[in-house]
Amino acid sequence: MGGSAILSDDWEFATNEARTVVLIGRAGDGKSSTGNTILGRKVFRSMPHSAGVTTTCEVQRTQLPNGQILDVIDTPGLFDFSGDSETVGNEIVKCIDLAKDGIHGVLLVLSVRSRFTREQQAAVESFQHFFGNKISDYMVVVFTGGDDLEDNDVTLDDYLTDRTEPLQEILAMCQNRHVLFDNRSKDPIKKADQLKELLEQVSLVVEMNGGKPYTNDIFKKLKV
Ligand SMILES: Nc1nc2c(ncn2[C@@H]2O[C@H](COP(=O)(O)OP(=O)(O)OP(=O)(O)O)[C@@H](O)[C@H]2O)c(=O)[nH]1
Ligand SMILES: [Mg+2]
Numbered sequence: 345m346g347g348s349a350i351l352s353d354d355w356e357f358a359t360n361e362a363r364t365v366v367l368i369g370r371a372g373d374g375k376s377s378t379g380n381t382i383l384g385r386k387v388f389r390s391m392p393h394s395a396g397v398t399t400t401c402e403v404q405r406t407q408l409p410n411g412q413i414l415d416v417i418d419t420p421g422l423f424d425f426s427g428d429s430e431t432v433g434n435e436i437v438k439c440i441d442l443a444k445d446g447i448h449g450v451l452l453v454l455s456v457r458s459r460f461t462r463e464q465q466a467a468v469e470s471f472q473h474f475f476g477n478k479i480s481d482y483m484v485v486v487f488t489g490g491d492d493l494e495d496n497d498v499t500l501d502d503y504l505t506d507r508t509e510p511l512q513e514i515l516a517m518c519q520n521r522h523v524l525f526d527n528r529s530k531d532p533i534k535k536a537d538q539l540k541e542l543l544e545q546v547s548l549v550v551e552m553n554g555g556k557p558y559t560n561d562i563f564k565k566l567k568v
Contacts, residue, residue: 362415363413363414363550364403364415364416364417364445364448365382365414365417365451366450367417368419369421370395370464370467371420374390375398375418375419375421375453376388376398376418379416380527382414382416382542383404387404388402388404388418398419401417402417403416417443419435436474440563443557446556448482448549448550448557449483449545449549450479451483452486452518453488456487456503457489460508468514475563476562478558482553482557484523484545485514485521486525488527489525490525490526490529491529493524521545521549522545523542525542
C-alpha cells in the first residue's frame with residue numbers, strides 16, 4: 345500500500361498544473377452563474393431576467409479541494425448573432441488568448457428552461473466550425489436549472505428523452521457527456537456533488553485527449 349500511495353501522490357503532483365475551462369452558450373442560460381458555482385464565489389456578474397449581462401471574456405482562478413488549480417473563463421453569449429460576427433470572432437480570439445496554457449474543457453451551458461432549437465444547434469456547429477472539429481472532444485454539456493426540474497418532479501433522464509432532435513444531436517457530438525447543475529442551491533452536499541461530477545467529466549475529457557489541451561497552435565493551424 346505504501347508504494348502505491350507514493351505513486352498516486354506523484355501522479356497527483358504531476359496533474360497539479362493549472363487547468364482551464366471555458367463557459368460558452370447563449371446569453372442568459374447561466375454561464376456566469378455556473379462559473380460562480382464552480383469557483384465557489386460570486387465574481388462573474390449575473391442578473392435575473394436579463395441577457396447580455398456579460399459583455400467580455402474574463403478569467404478567474406480557484407484552487408479545488410484536491411489542490412488542483414482551475415482557471416474558469418466566462419464569455420458573453422457567443423451564440424447570439426444579433427451581435428455582429430466580427431465582435432463574436434474577436435471575443436473568441438480573446439478567449440483563446442486568456443487561456444495561455446490551452447483549454448482543457450469547453451462547458452456548453454444550456455438552461456433546461458429554454459428551448460434548444462435548430463438555430464441553437466447551428467450556433468454550436470458554427471462555434472465548432474470556428475475552432476475546428478477537434479473542439480467537440482473537449483466539450484461537456486452543463487444543464488442549468490436543476491432546481492426547476494426538481495420543482496416539477498422531472499428527472500434529467502425524463503427531460504432528455506423528451507428532447508428534440510437538435511439537442512440529441514449536440515449531445516451525440518459531445519459523446520453524451522453532460523451534467524446537471526443547480527446554481528441556486530444552498531445545500532453544501534448537493535453543491536459538492538454536482539461540482540465533483542462536473543470535474544470528473546472534465547478529467548475524463550482531459551484523459552481522452554491524452555492530457556493535451558486545445559491550444560492556440562491548433563487554432564492558428566486552422567486559421568492559416
Ligand atoms: N433557477 C435557476 N436559475 C438559474 C440557474 N443558473 C442561472 N440561473 C439564473 O439565470 C439568469 C441568467 O444567469 P447568468 O449566469 O447571468 O447567465 P449568462 O449566461 O451568464 O448570461 P449573459 O452573461 O447575459 O450571457 C440569472 O437570473 C440566474 O440566477 C439555475 O441553476 N437555476
Ligand atoms: Mg454572463
